[in-house]
Amino acid sequence: xxxxxxxxKVKAVIESYTxxxxxxxxxxxxxxxxxxxxxxDIQAEFNYLPRDxxxxxxxxxxxxxxxxxxxxxFFRAFSLKPxxxxxxxxxxxxxxxxxxxxxLADKVERDYGIKPGETTEDTKFTLETVNCLGxxxxxxxxxxxxxxxxxxxxxxxxxxxxxxx
Amino acid sequence: xxxxVQELLKNKVRSVSELENLRQSILRQRDPSRTCISVCAxxxxxxxxxxxxxxxxxxxxxxREIQLSVELKETGxxxxxxxxxxxxxxxxxxxxxxxxxxxxxxxISETVLKGNIIERLLYVDPxxxxxxxxxxxxxxYKRQTRTIFGANGEIDPRDIEDYIAVGGYSALSKxxxxxxxxxxxxxxxxxxxxxxxxxxFPTGRKWxxxxxxxxxxxxxxxxxxxxxPGAYQDRSLLEGNPHxxxxxxxxxxxxxxxxxGYIYVRNEYPLAVRHARIAIEQAMDYGLLGEDILxxxxxxxxxxxxxxGAFVCGESSALMASxxxxxxxxxAKYTHMTEKGLWDRxxxxxxxxxxxxxxxxxxxxADWYSQIGTAGSKGTMIFSLVGKVNNTGLVEVPMGIxxxxxxxxxxxxxxxxxxxxxxxxxGPSGGCIPEQYLDIPVDFDELNKxxxxxxxxxxxxxxxxxxxxxxAKYFVNFLKEESCGKCVPCREGLTRMSEVLSNITQGKxxxxxxxxxxxxxxxxxxxxxxxxxxxxxxxxxxxxHYFRDEYTAHIDxxxxxxxxxxxxxxxxxxxxxxxxxxxxxxxxPTGAISGEKxxxxxxxxxxxxxxxxxxxxxxxxxxxxx
Numbered sequence: 001x002x003x004x005x006x007x008x009k010v011k012a013v014i015e016s017y018t019x020x021x022x023x024x025x026x027x028x029x030x031x032x033x034x035x036x037x038x039x040x041d042i043q044a045e046f047n048y049l050p051r052d053x054x055x056x057x058x059x060x061x062x063x064x065x066x067x068x069x070x071x072x073x074f075f076r077a078f079s080l081k082p083x084x085x086x087x088x089x090x091x092x093x094x095x096x097x098x099x100x101x102x103x104l105a106d107k108v109e110r111d112y113g114i115k116p117g118e119t120t121e122d123t124k125f126t127l128e129t130v131n132c133l134g135x136x137x138x139x140x141x142x143x144x145x146x147x148x149x150x151x152x153x154x155x156x157x158x159x160x161x162x163x164x165x
Numbered sequence: 166x167x168x169x170v171q172e173l174l175k176n177k178v179r180s181v182s183e184l185e186n187l188r189q190s191i192l193r194q195r196d197p198s199r200t201c202i203s204v205c206a207x208x209x210x211x212x213x214x215x216x217x218x219x220x221x222x223x224x225x226x227x228x229r230e231i232q233l234s235v236e237l238k239e240t241g242x243x244x245x246x247x248x249x250x251x252x253x254x255x256x257x258x259x260x261x262x263x264x265x266x267x268x269x270x271x272x273i274s275e276t277v278l279k280g281n282i283i284e285r286l287l288y289v290d291p292x293x294x295x296x297x298x299x300x301x302x303x304x305x306y307k308r309q310t311r312t313i314f315g316a317n318g319e320i321d322p323r324d325i326e327d328y329i330a331v332g333g334y335s336a337l338s339k340x341x342x343x344x345x346x347x348x349x350x351x352x353x354x355x356x357x358x359x360x361x362x363x364x365x366f367p368t369g370r371k372w373x374x375x376x377x378x379x380x381x382x383x384x385x386x387x388x389x390x391x392x393x394p395g396a397y398q399d400r401s402l403l404e405g406n407p408h409x410x411x412x413x414x415x416x417x418x419x420x421x422x423x424x425x426g427y428i429y430v431r432n433e434y435p436l437a438v439r440h441a442r443i444a445i446e447q448a449m450d451y452g453l454l455g456e457d458i459l460x461x462x463x464x465x466x467x468x469x470x471x472x473x474g475a476f477v478c479g480e481s482s483a484l485m486a487s488x489x490x491x492x493x494x495x496x497a498k499y500t501h502m503t504e505k506g507l508w509d510r511x512x513x514x515x516x517x518x519x520x521x522x523x524x525x526x527x528x529x530x531a532d533w534y535s536q537i538g539t540a541g542s543k544g545t546m547i548f549s550l551v552g553k554v555n556n557t558g559l560v561e562v563p564m565g566i567x568x569x570x571x572x573x574x575x576x577x578x579x580x581x582x583x584x585x586x587x588x589x590x591x592g593p594s595g596g597c598i599p600e601q602y603l604d605i606p607v608d609f610d611e612l613n614k615x616x617x618x619x620x621x622x623x624x625x626x627x628x629x630x631x632x633x634x635x636x637a638k639y640f641v642n643f644l645k646e647e648s649c650g651k652c653v654p655c656r657e658g659l660t661r662m663s664e665v666l667s668n669i670t671q672g673k674x675x676x677x678x679x680x681x682x683x684x685x686x687x688x689x690x691x692x693x694x695x696x697x698x699x700x701x702x703x704x705x706x707x708x709x710h711y712f713r714d715e716y717t718a719h720i721d722x723x724x725x726x727x728x729x730x731x732x733x734x735x736x737x738x739x740x741x742x743x744x745x746x747x748x749x750x751x752x753x754p755t756g757a758i759s760g761e762k763x764x765x766x767x768x769x770x771x772x773x774x775x776x777x778x779x780x781x782x783x784x785x786x787x788x789x790x791x
Contacts, residue, residue, distance in 0.1 A: 035490035036473050040432065067491070074492035074649075075473025077432045093394030094589065094625045095551035097639055103777055110754050110776070131476060131643065133433055134397030135209050136549055136623075137246035137557035148212030154752060154778050 020045065021053050025060045032061050035071055039078060048079040076130075084119040084126040086164045089143040093132030096139035100153075104140055105129055107154050108161075124164070177452025179460035181338045184329075187451075191330045200235045200277055201255040203318065204264075207242025207404055208397075208436050209558075210249035214265065218250045221269035235277060241317040241405015241440075244559035245305055248288060253300050253318065260300040261286035291555050291577045305556045308575050310537070310545050313521050314398075314561040317405035322440045325447040328408040334453055336524035340416045341461040344527070349420040350376060353523065355531035357543030362388055362479070362516030363594065363620045364696065365542070365609035371513065375503035376421040378511035383423040385414055385465075386507065386514040389430040389437065390484060392476040393592025394643065396623030398547040398559055399517035403430060403437035406521070407444035411467065413520030415454065416527055418465045421513050426467040429484055432474050441469055476593075476647035480695050481506070481514045483649070494649045495695035516621065518547060538564035542608035546619070552589075552626040553580050565606040568598065572626055583628040586727075587711070591620030593640045593647075594700035596707025597633060616707040618700070632729035633712040634719050638666040640704035648697065655698030658689045662705060670730040674720035682709060728790040731775045735791055738779075740765040742787035749779035749788060 024045065028038045035057075042053055049072050058065040072078045090105040105116065108127050112120050119126040135141045138150035144160055178184050202222055206215050219239055226232040243251050248262035254276055261272065261283070268286060275281040287296040288303055297303050300318075320327035328334070340349055354369025375383065387410060391399040403410060414426050430438050445467050448454035456464045475493045477483045483493040485507045506512025522544060526534045535543045542564040548571065551557045555577035562571065568588055572578070579585050587597040590607075596617035605611050609619050627636070645659040662685050665678050686702030693699045709716060718726050725733040738749070738758070743765040750758045750766055757773040760766030768779070780788040 033488065033490040034470065036487060037471060040471055040473070063490075070492050071473070071490070075475050077472075077474035094592075094623070094636075094639070095395045095557075097394075098552050098625060098627060098631050098636075100777075100781070103781070106776060107754075107778070130433060130474075131392065131647070132394035132397070133208075134391070134400040135212050135246070136395050136397055136551040136625075137559075138209055138212055138249075139551070141212065148208065150209075150212040153781055155782065 018056075021056055022060070025057055028061065032063060035061075035063060035068065036075065039068075039072055043078060048082045051080070079117075081119070082123070084123045086125050086145055086161075087128065087143075088125055088161070089128045089130050089133075090116075091131075091133045091135070091139065091141040091143070092129050093136060093139070095136035096132075096141055099139045101140040104142060104152055104154065104157055107157060111161075125161070177450070179452060179457075181342055181459065184334060184338055184459060188329050188332075188335075191326045195330065198256055201238055202235060202272075202277065203238040203240050203253045203255060205241070205243045205249060205251040205253075205318070206239040207246070207317075207401055208434075209242060209246030210251060211436075213246075213249040213263070215250035217266045218252065218264050218269065221266035222273075225269050225273045229273060231273075231277075235273075238321050239323075240320060241322045242401035242559065243318040244314060244401070244561075245303070245556070246559070247557040252286075258300040259298060260288060260303060262288045304577070305558065305560070305575055308570070309561050310563050311561045312525060312537075312545050313409070313518065314402070314406075314547055314559065316409070317401065320406065322405050322407055323443050325408060325444065325451060325453075328406070332528070333408055333524075334412055336527040337412050337415055337453065338459055340419060340527050341459055341463060346376065346420045346422065349416060349527065352531045353420075353526060356526040356534040357531075357538070357541075358519065358522055358526060358534070359542060359609060360516060361518035361522070361546070361621065363393075363591070363618065365619055368515065368519055371503060371515070372417065372420055374501060375511050375513040378504045380511050382425075382510050383421055384507045384510060384512040385418045385421070385423045385426040386484070386488070386512055387414055387426070387428040387517060387520055388479065388481070388484060388514055389428055389434075389441075389517045390472045390479040391431060391434075391517070391621060392479040392647075393594075393621045393623050395551055395589070395625045396549045396592060396621045398549055398622055400431075400434045400437050401559055402517050402521050402547075403428075403434070404440050407437075407441045408448065409521045409524055410441075410517055411444055411448055411454065413515075413523035414467060415458065415465055416523050417513060417515065417520065419463055421511075423513065424464050424466070426465060427488055427507075428467060428469045429472060429478070429488060430469060431472045438469060438471055445469065475649075476643075477649045477695070477697050480697055482695070484514065485512065492649075494651045495697070497694055518622075539606055539608045541610045546607075546622055548622045548624045550576050550624050550626070552624075553583065553628040553631070554578070554626040555580055564608045567604050567606055569603040571607070571624065572603070576626065579626065579628050583630065585626070586629050586631055587627045587633065589617075589625040589627065589636065589704075590623065591618035591700075591703070592623050593644050594618055594696065594703055595620050595623075596703045597627070597636065597711060598707075599711040616703060616710060618703070630727055630729070632670075632725050632727035633708040633715045634666065634670055634725070635727075635729045637705045637708045638663070638670055641666055641701070644697065644701045648701075652692075652694040652698060654689050654692035655694070655701060658685050658693075658698075659701060661685055662702070666705070669716065669719045670725070671732040672719065672723040672730075674716075676720060678720065679709060679713070679716055682706075734775060735770065736768060736773055736775060736777070736779060737770075737789045737791070738766055738768050739787045739789050742785050744785050744787070746784070748782045748784065752778040752782045754778060 114127045116129045252261040252264045358368040359365040478493040480495045483495040487493040547561045648655045650656045686706045689702045745763040757769045
């Protein structure tokens with residue numbers, strides 16, 4: 001297949017992308033120590049931490065790329081891979097564990113063929129696990145796209161996931 | 166309606182008398198006899214649908230045009246998350262639980278307008294089967310002492326005036342104008358307050374050493390990186406009463422001479438971040454934070470930092486590294502953080518709950534405060550009572566209460582009539598306490614003696630269906646994932662322990678494994694760099710101590726008495742009990758169950774992956790797990 005590129009269009013996309021990234025990074029110029037917050041903002045924007053953006057952070061703020069990457073890989077909240085349209089977070093805190101949280105994570109693994117941290121091939125779901133969401137009285141808890149679902153079981157989880165478009 | 170107060174605020178509150186005037190003017194505008202519908206909108210109740218309930222109340226009060234005579238308040242967490250969404254109708258404090266949007270029109274027409282009680286929304290005491298109408302009569306609340314947590318149900322955390330109305334910031338004005346920094350520290354020392362983050366270090370002593378430390382720039386930090394799984398009281402306080410935490414921090418900053426503070430909150434707590442942010446903005450607007458607080462000449466500002474989801478960042482030196490934009494690795498504390506902490510400057514770090522205790526101590530005095538609690542542990546403690554107990558939620562009780570009172574009187578006993586096995590306290594650094602110690606008074610020292618610890622107050626109740634080897638494995642795996650990897654004992658020790666425990670739960674354990682686990686535990690305790698590592702073996706050592714027979718059952722008998730460890734159990738169907746409803750057949754992911762409608766089903770062991778789906782869906786207890 002021959003690839004025809006509309007260079008003007010591509011350039012426009014890259015520029016608008018760079019602009020957004022740059023304004024985000026610029027807002028942190030005086031507060032380099034808030035690298036974690038900056039990475040959180042970037043992740044909120046792109047759903048993950050794109051490699052190019054991390055390089056840009058390093059260049060613009062003068063933070064060694066090694067440090068940017070060490071922070072980006074140390075903390076659980078960051079993903080270096082693009083994530084799916086729906087984020088399914090299964091809580092594995094102690095209270096959820098004793099009420100069967102693992103079995104729910106296993107179920108998603110089984111039904112969709114993804115392990116924690118992975119995304120389905122059609123980019124529909126990303127499965128993540130979390131240590132505790134602080135809804136311990138209502139366990140097991142699963143969060144789907146930011147919405148907390150309490151006292152989950154496999155039937156309820158099926159129902160919720162089947163409603164994701 | 167708000168105008169008079171706004172008028173007062175043209176200029177910020179600049180003195181004690183202006184604060185008092187403001188308070189009086191807020192109170193004048195409020196009619197205590199007016200009906201107020203307060204809906205718990207903490208994360209727990211939101212998960213159960215509280216937002217839809219709030220919307221329904223807004224619509225219904227507008228539809229009936231009673232929004233002026235009836236106040237609707239979204240409050241923070243009341244603690245009784247199990248029964249959410251919770252609605253309390255004041256002034257009588259009628260208590261409705263598990264309220265749905267469909268119930269709202271009836272609540273308005275019957276209870277709010279006519280004063281009738283809706284029976285089906287009442288809470289039924291699981292012990293006496295009695296229906297309870299009023300909030301203070303609910304046993305879960307009745308047996309608590311809610312000094313820190315009580316205001317959560319009364320105030321809208323997004324409205325600083327609600328906090329001022331219940332006496333908020335009066336401790337700050339007392340501290341700034343009637344007390345010297347030394348006097349404040351003396352009062353905190355005399356109160357006997359100990360750090361609520363886990364280790365229980367005397368708070369006053371920590372403050373003193375930070376005050377005495379040399380340096381012009383000092384920092385005050387609030388540790389809201391509540392990483393212990395199973396504990397969420399810090400989240401609930403920051404969400405439900407953020408000003409109480411802020412007020413404590415400002416008092417602490419004044420006492421040690423700091424002008425910059427940080428609140429470090431977990432990324433997993435978005436609502437707490439939002440409410441803390443609003444609280445800071447409002448306190449700045451009212452002149453209670455920022456420059457020249459209350460006209461005292463004292464300046465203090467607070468910033469919020471979100472964590473990145475690393476458990477180790479709850480450790481003070483790791484938290485500070487993370488505040489500096491570095492990875493959260495702890496460092497050896499040859500020098501205390503109170504002398505060389507954030508950016509090598511003296512730093513005072515306390516837990517959310519510790520800060521929230523401070524205004525109370527200043528307002529009511531150390532003598533009052535130290536009457537509550539035991540000889541070594543003063544005040545109250547907020548526990549998150551969760552797991553296999555009937556009433557789960559946050560409970561605030563005086564230090565020294567027995568585990569039995571907590572679990573049986575407040576918690577309403579074990580779910581489903583099962584047998585109590587253990588209670589796990591202190592999170593991954595704590596241990597499991599068996600039945601014979603249910604009558605010990607709970608405080609810092611007693612829990613330590615039992616090989617566990619207070620931690621941040623998580624209390625996870627376990628019943629006969631919980632496998633203690635599995636729990637030990639759970640915590641070790643948790644810590645193995647969360648270990649930062651800097652020091653060898655923690656990084657390698659936990660990996661080895663995890664391997665050994667996995668073998669045991671898979672029926673591949675050897676006799677000498679138990680000695681090996683104890684050995685590794687000792688090395689961690691003696692050799693790890695930070696508290697994550699030195700306490701990491703507690704869950705293993707305490708279960709080995711109290712539940713050794715369960716370990717030997719796994720090793721010698723190749724069986725899991727609680728029926729948890731997958732490799733050691735088998736599922737089967739009780740042909741007598743099976744009604745042939747097809748539920749398990751449909752739930753089985755591997756097609757291991759076969760049968761026809763209304764005829765007993767059979768399970769093919771060869772195809773069974775032991776996922777437990779059939780066990781979960783069966784309504785007739787016909788699936789047997791052995």
